[in-house]
Amino acid sequence: MKLRFTPNPNYIHKVLVVAYEAGVADRLTYVRTSPFDDAVDLGRDNPLSKVPTLVLDDGEAIYGGLVICEYLDWLGGSRLFPPPSPVRFTVMTRMVLGDGLFDTMVLLDLESWRPKAEHRVDYAQRQWDKVVRGLDRLERDAPGFAAALDIGQICVAGALSRLDYRVKPIGELLSPIDPTYEWRRGRPTLARWYDAIKQRPAMRFTVDKTGTTIHP
Ligand SMILES: N[C@@H](CCC(=O)N[C@@H](CS)C(=O)NCC(=O)O)C(=O)O
Structure with missing residues (x-):
């Protein structure tokens, strides 16, 4: 199997985490x-x-x-996606929130690549509002996160790592909106949860630019 992806060791990649946790990471060729x-x-x-x-x-x-995550989870029999049950819907909704926050940060990233004079502040504000609302929801829900890892938590960790990936253009784009854009402020429970979960080996498993796996 060949995984085509953009390796970036600066943030947690959900597909790599699932591949590692499912025990199938070595069955993939990384391109x-x-x-x-x-x-x-x-x-x-x-x-x-x-x-x-x-x-x-x-x-x-x-x-x-x-979909790739669910396929790898199925292949490895790892149950990061719970079977049909009320819990599954809670986990899947958290998965969509985490993944959506990650995608929102990508949109802000793309916007920040435009020349500074062409930055659309109203667009950035609209995207940033989603990030703030999502983070506040996660701070509320974090005490209820299950002890066992699941796809919801993996996607939340991915989003928070993306927020920690602070490149200069994003800072310039957000400066009129939220100059510090520090997600930890006022969200101590989420911050503690993230600092603990990112120590898991799967969260540190990555692949370099040549496609060589780097095991923690
Ligand atoms: N949430 C989606 C995101 C996919 C996505 O938007 N990937 C970006 C990564 S930079 C991409 O390939 N963009 C290329 C494009 O939009 O043309 C997923 O996990 O598959």
């Missing part, structure tokens, strides 16, 4: 793919031309990071 490089043939595997994309040994592709 660094930049979706923004027109020369790349990603569109052949995934019409949406997005990473992550998982290409199976028979050439069929699975895409949508969360």
Whole structure:
């Protein structure tokens, strides 16, 4: 199986965490793919031309990071996705919130690449409001996070790591909105939970630019 993705050791990648926790990380070949490089043939595997994309040994592709996560969880029998039950819906909703916050940070990132004079402050404000509301919800819910790791927690950890990935252009974009953009402030429970969970080996498992795995 070939995983096409953008490796970035600066933040937690949900597919890598699931691959590691499910015990299937060594069954994957990791192929660094930049979706923004027109020369790349990603569109052949995934019409949406997005990473992550998982290409199976028979050439069929699975895409949508969360679908890839569920596939790897099923392959490894690891139960990071709970079976149908009320708990599953709680976990899956948390999964969507965490993943949505990550995607919102990507949108802010893309906006920050525009020349500073062209930054759309109203657009950035709208995206940032989602981040603030999401973080406040997670601070409220954090005491109830299950002791066992699940896909909801993995996606929340991914989002928080993305918020910690503080590159200068994002700071410039957010400066008229929230100059510190420090998610930990006023959210001590979430911060404590994150500091503990990011010590798990799976959260530190990564892949370098050549596709070589770096085990914690
Ligand atoms: N939440 C989605 C996000 C996929 C996504 O938007 N990936 C970006 C990573 S930078 C991408 O490939 N963008 C390329 C594009 O939008 O053309 C997932 O996990 O599959």
